[in-house]
Amino acid sequence: MQLKKGQRIMVTKENLPNRISFFFGWNQGSQAMSIDAAAFLLSSRNRCEQDEDFIFYGHPQAPNGSVEHVVLKKEDQEVIHVSLAKLSDDIAKIAFTVTIYDGEALDHRMKDITGMYLRIVNTDLGEELYRFEYGSDLSLETAVVVGELYRHHGEWKWNAIGSGFEGGMAALCINYGLELEGSTQEPEVAVSMAMEAPTISPIDLRKKLVQITLEKKRMTDVAARVGIVLDISGSMQRLYRNGTVQDVLERILAVACKFDDNGSLDVWIYDNEFRRLPSVTEKDFHHYVTDHILNNASIHKFGRNNEVPVMEDVIRKYTVEEDSELPAFIIFINDGGVVKAIRKIITAAAVQPIFWQFVGIGESDFEVLKRLDTMEGRVVDNANFMHLNDFKSISDEELYDRLLNEFPSWLKEAALKRIIRM
Template identity: 30%
Template sequence: MTSAISLQRGANVALRGERGAVARIQVALSWQPRGDLEIDASAFLLTASNKVRDDRDMVFYNNARSREGAVQLLEGAAAGGDGARVFQLDLANLPATVERVAFAATLDETTRRGRTFGHLSAFQVQVRDADAGTEIARFDLPLAGAREVALILAEVYRRSAEWKFRAVGQGFNGGLAPLAIQYGIDVAEEPTAAPPPRPAPPPAPTPPPQPVAAPPVPSPAPSAQRLNLEKRLVDLAKKDATLVNLAKKAAISLEKKGLLDHRAKVALCLDISVSMSGFYRSGAIATLIQRILALGLRFDDDGEIDVFLFGANAHDYGTVGAEDYRDFVPAMQRRYPLEGGTNYGKVIALIRRHYRRDLQAGQQPVYVMFVTDGETQDRTESERQIRDASHEPIFWQFMALGQSKAQAKGFFRRLLASDFQFLTYLDEMPGRLIDNANFFQVADPNEPSDEELYDLLMGEYPQWLAAARQQGLLR
């Protein structure tokens, strides 16, 4: 009996058994430790263009059979009953237009909790002769330092008249959505309902043979809301890779908080008092706009953020999106020159009025990023507005700009206007239905790294969401 070949990354082997070319193979995926980390396996039937013919060429737990039946995801006893993921391929019946079948694994988003493939101690891909039951080859993936949540594991491909197996072991950034998009899965239409849960394994006894029947109607393609978002980001990356990379960083922070699929309207409220002139001249506000827009791309279906301005007065600037954010600062300053005075209360009231119609529906929260470098001159009104707003599905994230008194010494410490004691008070203010505000201070908006900023922005937002739902502000 010929022993199985152990492959290294990039190596290949002809799919031959003891009697020559094999007709049917099984590709088995197994890993350690099992634990609570759920892994989803998928196979993509690909043409010469490296794309699927249609969505039915993605074989996974919700579509366990390709349209011709040549590729199947086995379950229960048929898969060995040990929890491995096993695909069976009928090589002779693969359509001539299918030149290869790629196998991938992704960490299930509901169980991974920030983990990556690097948290596994072992992951093996094994290819077997399905009829003889003998192992042809195996591939032990190198996982040390792996930071991805998706892997392209291996592929079965046509070379002349022969089928071969190649060990790939390539990490893929972004999970299942961009992987499916890369292979041509159509995500233009959003399904009316979420895909059904992964089916439970059948009982252990092998079922009796089934008569040959027509292939079943395929399950809907994985065209979930996130796939639509990821496709939009893929398209945008061709024009603005920096913005899309920021959106990916925002996604990491959202995933830590269990908010990867969360939807909210994002608003940016900017101080345009004269004291802010240095931040506008330095480009710090332009950079901040880009970073907040990246969060909006993850949170908001329309990919835009609403912008409000305040100094002595309050202004509704309108929306800013990927097409025009670079010109925001000069365009804004032409329309709204910097003002003397700082009044929070007026702009808070303006924002509340702006969203009042949407708030009555109670379906989608509003996340307000409120940026200022000075204390307000209308404390009583600002306090009243935030207290009243605690009955609405609006979260207020205040970011104060300026050096803290604690960082200065001697005479210069006395010169600093404040340590934003009023914003600290709003963060802790009693008498509200729920805690609807958070506050942090930085010397410069560029001071935190992208990752640090997004973590700061999500500091108390999940707790507010839970409280808002408990109080019936969100449904």
């Protein structure tokens, strides 16, 4: 079965293979190029919790033998074998990558490689399950996240990504939480990575994905103010403690960096009270939730929910205190139980330069939010809803595509009604 970019498929459903092999192939434009496949074993925090979770030619096997990297140099250049039964329960996802060694320094780029493919094989039966051909849209990149194998309700699914990035292996290591200094990799690799690392920000990969999404939706010239409203009612407590809310903040910050000239994300939290918090930027997003929310005794938290006051404050900020020609894009995070009175607020705000993107997390029914698109009596449709059972299981690429799904049509409609200027 041929996979398309962005396609998700079930790998282990009825016929559960004990072992799966991922065969990588490519044709390189020059024999001087050095191309390598690798696997990052990731926790639920989307990061390698230890150096041993990075599997590549310099560290070819996980300590328990669950993942093994082998160089073939035949039609299939390299293979990564995965024994599913041996994988620790702490491993929530495996990201498979291909990088060009020292690509920026040697001016070797993905455009110099053709015929890139991945074959997913049931190792026990020697049966090819899926084939994913990718890379035809790549140019100056030096790294590719080919795809992800991830847990889903007790099974394993595959997400075909095929997205390229600059910065090579160093950028990927930083993105997945690995420290470059003092690594166990071969000296020449570590030196090369250390040289590249200072120019890479942990959020750079996500900004690249946002840029790709904006290009697909023809929004590269759009400027907007971006804000996030975080539910901090009692049912959200676990998501604050386990790092999910921090992850939400970091992933949304990448959107703000592309839309806002100041690269800042405005932040609100609310339960039955609300608070405006300091805006977050690339310079200070680390530990933001811990420092500004959880450890802030002055903030009311984990009470009941009431969305109306915080929505009124958002409107007040962008239409009275900081009136501007720029539209505002608001991501509203909630885990259920929205009060029905928000419909009146949204209807009244339809004449304002604000678009509300509600994101429901968890297994609530979100009855009120599901009806946003069918609400009548508005000048324009100024709100959208998307539901994610598990925020951490969605890839950045899919998240940004869905977050920005209706914003472009609102921009056009709001401009026609002279609510905003384009």
